[in-house]
Amino acid sequence: MRKRMKLMVMLILLTLLSGGCADQQVQQQKIVQIACGNDFSLFLYDTGKVRAIGKNSSGQLGVGDTEDRYELTEVLLPEAVSEIGVSDDSAFALTQDGTLYTWGDNRCRQAENSAEPAVPTPIRYQIKEQEKVTQFALGWYASYGLTESDVLYGWGSKLGLVTLEDLNYEPIYQAVPLPQSRAFPIVDGKENKRYIPPKISKIDISNYTIMGIGDDGTFFGPVGENIFGAIPYTPGEIVKIAAGRLFCVLLTAEGSLYLWGDNFRGELASGDYQLRKVPLFRSFAEDPLRDVAVGPSHILALTRSGKVLAWGDNARNQLGLADRKEVLSPENIAFPEKITLIATGFHHSDALGESGKLYAFDANDYGQLMTGDQTSRDTPAVADLQSVVANPDPVIIPEFSQEVAIAATMEAFLTESGRVFTKGPGDMGTLGTATANSHEEPTYVPMSEAITQIEAGLFTFTVLTAKGEVYNWGLSQLNSLGHDHKENKWYLTPTQVPLPEKITKIRSDMYSTGALAESGNWYMWGDNTYGSLATGTKDYAAGPVKLETPVPFAELFPSRSYWLALTAEGEVYQWGTWQNKFAEEMYMPDVQTQDLKYQKIALPEKVIKAKSTAYDNFVLSATGNLYAWGFRFKQEPQIFLENVQDFVVSPRESDFLALTHDGKVYYWGYNLMEPYIPVEIHYPEIIRTVFPGEGIFYAAGEEAMYMVYDTWIQEGMKTNEFLVKVDYRYKK
Numbered sequence: 084m085r086k087r088m089k090l091m092v093m094l095i096l097l098t099l100l101s102g103g104c105a106d107q108q109v110q111q112q113k114i115v116q117i118a119c120g121n122d123f124s125l126f127l128y129d130t131g132k133v134r135a136i137g138k139n140s141s142g143q144l145g146v147g148d149t150e151d152r153y154e155l156t157e158v159l160l161p162e163a164v165s166e167i168g169v170s171d172d173s174a175f176a177l178t179q180d181g182t183l184y185t186w187g188d189n190r191c192r193q194a195e196n197s198a199e200p201a202v203p204t205p206i207r208y209q210i211k212e213q214e215k216v217t218q219f220a221l222g223w224y225a226s227y228g229l230t231e232s233d234v235l236y237g238w239g240s241k242l243g244l245v246t247l248e249d250l251n252y253e254p255i256y257q258a259v260p261l262p263q264s265r266a267f268p269i270v271d272g273k274e275n276k277r278y279i280p281p282k283i284s285k286i287d288i289s290n291y292t293i294m295g296i297g298d299d300g301t302f303f304g305p306v307g308e309n310i311f312g313a314i315p316y317t318p319g320e321i322v323k324i325a326a327g328r329l330f331c332v333l334l335t336a337e338g339s340l341y342l343w344g345d346n347f348r349g350e351l352a353s354g355d356y357q358l359r360k361v362p363l364f365r366s367f368a369e370d371p372l373r374d375v376a377v378g379p380s381h382i383l384a385l386t387r388s389g390k391v392l393a394w395g396d397n398a399r400n401q402l403g404l405a406d407r408k409e410v411l412s413p414e415n416i417a418f419p420e421k422i423t424l425i426a427t428g429f430h431h432s433d434a435l436g437e438s439g440k441l442y443a444f445d446a447n448d449y450g451q452l453m454t455g456d457q458t459s460r461d462t463p464a465v466a467d468l469q470s471v472v473a474n475p476d477p478v479i480i481p482e483f484s485q486e487v488a489i490a491a492t493m494e495a496f497l498t499e500s501g502r503v504f505t506k507g508p509g510d511m512g513t514l515g516t517a518t519a520n521s522h523e524e525p526t527y528v529p530m531s532e533a534i535t536q537i538e539a540g541l542f543t544f545t546v547l548t549a550k551g552e553v554y555n556w557g558l559s560q561l562n563s564l565g566h567d568h569k570e571n572k573w574y575l576t577p578t579q580v581p582l583p584e585k586i587t588k589i590r591s592d593m594y595s596t597g598a599l600a601e602s603g604n605w606y607m608w609g610d611n612t613y614g615s616l617a618t619g620t621k622d623y624a625a626g627p628v629k630l631e632t633p634v635p636f637a638e639l640f641p642s643r644s645y646w647l648a649l650t651a652e653g654e655v656y657q658w659g660t661w662q663n664k665f666a667e668e669m670y671m672p673d674v675q676t677q678d679l680k681y682q683k684i685a686l687p688e689k690v691i692k693a694k695s696t697a698y699d700n701f702v703l704s705a706t707g708n709l710y711a712w713g714f715r716f717k718q719e720p721q722i723f724l725e726n727v728q729d730f731v732v733s734p735r736e737s738d739f740l741a742l743t744h745d746g747k748v749y750y751w752g753y754n755l756m757e758p759y760i761p762v763e764i765h766y767p768e769i770i771r772t773v774f775p776g777e778g779i780f781y782a783a784g785e786e787a788m789y790m791v792y793d794t795w796i797q798e799g800m801k802t803n804e805f806l807v808k809v810d811y812r813y814k815k
Contacts, residue, residue, distance in 0.1 A: 114435055119428025120169035122449050131163020133176060137451035141172040142203025143187035149203055153450035153472035160184060160205050170221040171518055181215025183208045210236050222288035229286055287324040296321050325377040338371020348380040348396035349411035376427040379517045389421025391434055400531055403444040405461040418463060429517045430529050441466040446529045488539035495544050496525055501533025511542040512573035515556040530577055538591035545596055551585030553598055563594045565608035567625040582606055582627055592641035605630040615646055615659045633681050642695040653689030656681050686720055694732050703727055715759050724761050731775035740773045740780055748773060748782055
């Protein structure tokens with residue numbers, strides 16, 4: 084009996100121990116690769132399993148739906164994988180036997196050759212029947228797969244040959260030429276042009292080009308649109324290619340770097356902002372590099388001693404240095420131990436310590452840092468792989484909106500806590516989300532401090548922070564962003580405007596912006612073709628210009644070519660080209676000398692708001708009279724509408740809304756050229772605030788916010804059925 088009982092106890096103990104070991108084995112799975120995308124992360128374990136966390140609007144987590152995940156969730160892959168990768172909101176996994184799985188954003192057919200915009204469940208992508216994939220590169224607009232027969236296939240939007248102005252979402256699926264080797268062996272002092280290059284063993288893709296590495300470390304490429312010129316032969320064995328938004332990095336076997344391309348954020352670690360068309364060599368002889376991880380405009384580098392270096396764009400503290408300043412040369416990130424793995428995405432980064440601890444920093448809106456909350460981290464924080472964000476706040480407009488600004492067809496919402504969300508086309512960089520991607524729903528623009536005001540230009544947004552600093556993003560042209568750019572330049576992330584004083588108020592229009600300092604000084608920047616900057620000339624100004632005003636200005640009201648200013652006493656001044664003086668001309672007139680000087684406008688009442696458009700002027704008096712004069716009106720100010728509380732104008736100055744004191748809304752403009760008179764828009768409740776846009780207007784009432792397209796107004800006048808109630812909550 085004792086022997087039988089002893090045997091049963093041993094069997095129970097063995098069973099418990101085996102179960103315990105199984106649980107322990109699951110917990111002790113090692114992370115072997117990390118891939119960070121646009122607010123989401125993938126983790127590959129030594130078991131071949133993949134887990135994901137974060138944003139999932141395009142199905143990029145691969146969990147079968149588009150619901151965000153605030154805890155690690157296993158990706159629905161049918162077999163073990165050996166490699167993972169991401170690009171923006173798309174992802175892929177490659178198995179050891181050459182099977183390729185893709186999922187996520189598919190608007191450019193980068194995940195699947197079908198019309199579905201999102202692929203939430205990983206699907207097997209068969210490039211060619213019965214042929215294995217040896218390498219895969221996933222780009223923002225296109226994908227490339229290298230098969231075991233050394234054929235390079237590409238599909239997506241023009242195979243990566245795409246610029247921000249030239250998007251084509253029609254799928255292209257075809258074999259493409261292999262990149263050419265940049266190395267030729269020297270024989271008897273001459274290059275051997277008959278040399279047959281080795282096979283490509285690794286490929287990668289930037290926005291515009293496809294590149295490769297040979298199995299002997301030779302650099303191949305690029306194929307595609309090489310916007311930075313020819314890439315010469317780079318000596319040394321290349322072990323990794325890393326491509327950012329508009330720059331490229333090569334890591335050599337010796338632990339050094341070659342960098343070339345855009346350098347506007349200090350991406351090239353050169354100590355300056357100079358673009359490089361020829362690769363710049365950067366040695367790390369004292370502590371050679373073993374890996375590099377590249378974001379859109381910033382870089383992390385892992386040394387062989389386990390240190391992490393960072394440089395480039397730091398507008399959101401994505402470098403983990405607790406300092407928003409751009410870093411032009413490598414700086415060390417403080418970690419409590421040696422690091423073995425690094426990964427960086429658009430808004431957050433991960434680093435794995437030799438102890439197995441995971442460190443994460445930067446944006447955390449979707450709980451992707453695994454710290455148990457949604458608070459961003461300026462410096463590395465220890466992540467908990469078992470963490471769950473309890474009752475996560477909705478990321479899409481989680482609070483009441485205080486203000487709505489509309490640039491062309493891009494919209495921005497400022498919430499009561501000072502957060503900014505944007506939606507619409509992103510091809511001008513106007514959404515401020517680090518990519519040129521569009522967003523159908525409002526998407527958070529990460530910033531480290533609260534925003535108190537937001538203004539819209541034609542393709543730009545400008546914000547004022549609680550500290551009195553000014554940031555903007557979008558398409559800079561004619562110095563419209565104040566960053567000394569005469570030609571077109573895209574700013575995909577918020578960038579600080581160099582202003583010498585603390586700012587209390589900002590005002591923007593199509594190509595110009597004004598900022599009021601605490602001292603009462605006004606600073607302006609933007610287009611000066613018609614004297615808008617009040618400098619007395621039409622000369623281009625490289626940055627913000629201080630206005631030398633004849634009297635203190637309390638407010639500025641910008642226009643395309645003409646500005647109005649308001650004093651504390653309600654007097655109106657103007658400068659720039661006053662087109663309305665040339666009412667019979669439908670084109671921009673030559674600028675006269677007198678147009679460059681401040682001129683006072685005679686009005687019968689005290690004015691509280693003014694606005695000049697291309698051909699007309701409008702001013703609102705303290706008594707509620709809206710005066711108008713110009714091309715469509717008489718040359719002297721006449722009352723256009725009474726009992727007006729406020730009025731707004733679209734960015735292109737072609738459409739208008741007026742809000743009366745009794746909560747009624749009136750429209751006039753492009754879609755009602757004849758007759759050019761106000762037409763009431765009927766809302767189901769009293770309206771308190773109106774917001775203008777290009778072709779779209781918002782009106783906020785006591786209970787809801789409403790949207791109306793200007794092109795619907797003529798038809799809607801017949802039925803009064805042209806309003807759309809939206810869920811972008813508003814509270815004033």
